[in-house]
Amino acid sequence: MIEALQFGFMRNALMAGLLVSVACGIVGTFVVVKRIVFISGGIAHAAYGGIGLGYFLKLNPVLGAIAFSLAAALGMGVVQRKTRQRADTIIGVMWAIGMALGILLLDLAPGYKADLMSYLFGSILAVPASDLLIILALDLIIVALVVLFYKELLAVSFDETFATVENVPVDAIYLILMCMIGLTVVMLMRVVGLILVIALLTIPAAISGQFVKDMRKMMILASILGAAFTTTGLWLSYFLNLTSGATIILVSGAAYLLTLALRSFIRAPAR
Amino acid sequence: MEEVISVRHLWAGYNGEPVLEDVTFSIKELDFIGLIGPNGGGKTTLLKVLLGLLAPARGDVWVMGQNVKAGRRHIGYLPQSVEFDRDFPIRVWDVVRMGRLNRRRLLQRYTAEDDESVAEALRSVRMLDLRNHPIGALSGGQRQRVYIARALATEPHILLLDEPMASVDPQASAGIYELLRQLNERITILMVSHDMSAISSHVKTVGCLNRRLFYHGEKQVTPDVLALAYQCPIDLIAHGVPHRVFPEHAGEEVQG
Numbered sequence: 001m002i003e004a005l006q007f008g009f010m011r012n013a014l015m016a017g018l019l020v021s022v023a024c025g026i027v028g029t030f031v032v033v034k035r036i037v038f039i040s041g042g043i044a045h046a047a048y049g050g051i052g053l054g055y056f057l058k059l060n061p062v063l064g065a066i067a068f069s070l071a072a073a074l075g076m077g078v079v080q081r082k083t084r085q086r087a088d089t090i091i092g093v094m095w096a097i098g099m100a101l102g103i104l105l106l107d108l109a110p111g112y113k114a115d116l117m118s119y120l121f122g123s124i125l126a127v128p129a130s131d132l133l134i135i136l137a138l139d140l141i142i143v144a145l146v147v148l149f150y151k152e153l154l155a156v157s158f159d160e161t162f163a164t165v166e167n168v169p170v171d172a173i174y175l176i177l178m179c180m181i182g183l184t185v186v187m188l189m190r191v192v193g194l195i196l197v198i199a200l201l202t203i204p205a206a207i208s209g210q211f212v213k214d215m216r217k218m219m220i221l222a223s224i225l226g227a228a229f230t231t232t233g234l235w236l237s238y239f240l241n242l243t244s245g246a247t248i249i250l251v252s253g254a255a256y257l258l259t260l261a262l263r264s265f266i267r268a269p270a271r
Numbered sequence: 272m273e274e275v276i277s278v279r280h281l282w283a284g285y286n287g288e289p290v291l292e293d294v295t296f297s298i299k300e301l302d303f304i305g306l307i308g309p310n311g312g313g314k315t316t317l318l319k320v321l322l323g324l325l326a327p328a329r330g331d332v333w334v335m336g337q338n339v340k341a342g343r344r345h346i347g348y349l350p351q352s353v354e355f356d357r358d359f360p361i362r363v364w365d366v367v368r369m370g371r372l373n374r375r376r377l378l379q380r381y382t383a384e385d386d387e388s389v390a391e392a393l394r395s396v397r398m399l400d401l402r403n404h405p406i407g408a409l410s411g412g413q414r415q416r417v418y419i420a421r422a423l424a425t426e427p428h429i430l431l432l433d434e435p436m437a438s439v440d441p442q443a444s445a446g447i448y449e450l451l452r453q454l455n456e457r458i459t460i461l462m463v464s465h466d467m468s469a470i471s472s473h474v475k476t477v478g479c480l481n482r483r484l485f486y487h488g489e490k491q492v493t494p495d496v497l498a499l500a501y502q503c504p505i506d507l508i509a510h511g512v513p514h515r516v517f518p519e520h521a522g523e524e525v526q527g
Contacts, residue, residue, distance in 0.1 A: 029360075033359055151381065154365065165322050166425070167344065214360055
């Protein structure tokens with residue numbers, strides 16, 4: 001195992017996995033308890049438009065993705081709260097448009113676009129040190145937001161109506177949550193690719209929620225689980241020569257099924 | 272006696288369709304009003320207006336002499352427990368502490384005063400011992416007590432209760448009614464329910480709401496009022512405890 005760490009790309013990959021796990025655990029907990037998995041998927045795919053824009057304007061695609069996913073997060077957040085139409089339909093449309101826009105912008109962008117697939121399926125082995133700094137900065141922003149607004153975020157997650165009556169600025173808090181999801185999605189895109197974003201956002205939090213009944217602890221446990229899954233997945237993909245993003249997801253998925261089985265096994269005799 | 276809630280010619284509804292039509296009433300301090308009516312009659316809509324969750328189409332609403340957005344900090348609210356996520360990772364204590372949100376702005380932490388108020392609220396509903404239990408591990412009656420404690424933690428003048436007995440078994444609901452009776456010694460209560468017989472044996476006055484409000488500040492639910500409210504004759508006896516619904520003299524009216 002140690003020998004693999006001689007390679008700079010493996011050290012970066014390991015670091016990237018650990019860093020995204022923090023954001024995944026925290027934001028994933030909100031996504032799971034508030035049941036906004038679909039909207040998170042929408043943000044992830046709409047962010048692909050930002051990748052295309054980044055290439056088109058010859059900027060760092062990650063920065064383009066950050067801008068796009070924040071815009072998508074805010075847009076979908078407003079739609080979810082304000083529209084009288086069916087919100088999930090509109091979110092589905094935005095999801096598709098963002099993705100199509102990304103592909104067209106990539107078509108129009110000049111030059112070589114070899115790592116296009118890496119955003120779809122992740123390229124944790126190709127994370128440059130500069131992206132690690134971006135991921136670290138996003139982590140710090142997310143942790144700071146959750147620490148600062150924890151009591152409001154908890155209230156809005158648990159009971160929006162009551163929070164409104166208590167004069168909590170529910171809309172603003174909800175949009176902050178949406179932005180945190182947007183930032184996390186961009187980070188995850190680097191590691192597991194946007195197609196698999198949902199898995200890493202939900203699985204660690206879902207497992208964690210089965211074992212702890214306190215939101216703060218759920219976040220911490222989910223982060224630890226995420227770190228374990230990305231690290232394990234990374235080693236497995238290295239030794240078995242498999243695609244790292246998909247391996248990470250399958251490790252997480254296997255752990256999830258295992259905990260479900262364990263729980264029903266433990267519960268069964270009691271009933 | 273002081274008016275704590277005053278509603279004048281209120282019209283409210285959704286998408287231009289009125290659910291409440293020309294509702295006028297006032298609630299005086301230490302009233303205990305039970306509001307009954309058919310489903311879709313506007314009970315929850317009225318509560319939403321009183322809480323500032325729905326803007327009236329027409330009319331005026333005052334809470335403690337202020338508009339609702341300012342006045343609602345005097346209201347403790349018990350929402351109807353419809354969908355409940357048993358898996359939500361939260362403990363009793365943290366649920367009740369949400370009643371203190373109104374007193375703590377963004378970026379402010381909860382204080383020792385908040386802790387005291389939360390403990391006091393939990394003690395009054397006899398749930399302090401279970402403060403570290405996950406909310407999903409409680410029975411329906413216990414959960415309802417926790418939500419009442421959350422409303423009490425706001426240190427309210429007025430309690431608004433939306434179907435408080437909906438998810439509670441009869442034994443537990445007797446306990447909750449007793450708790451409400453004690454609270455009513457210092458807090459005004461407005462309670463909404465579709466269960467007429469249960470409500471009318473515990474509250475001080477009863478009103479009927481079916482788009483229009485039939486409320487005369489009396490305990491008796493007369494057949495006339497019910498017929499108006501439900502727009503069909505209702506057998507008062509069928510729900511049981513008729514002697515509590517009507518004072519003695521009203522019995523003759525039923526037969527007549």
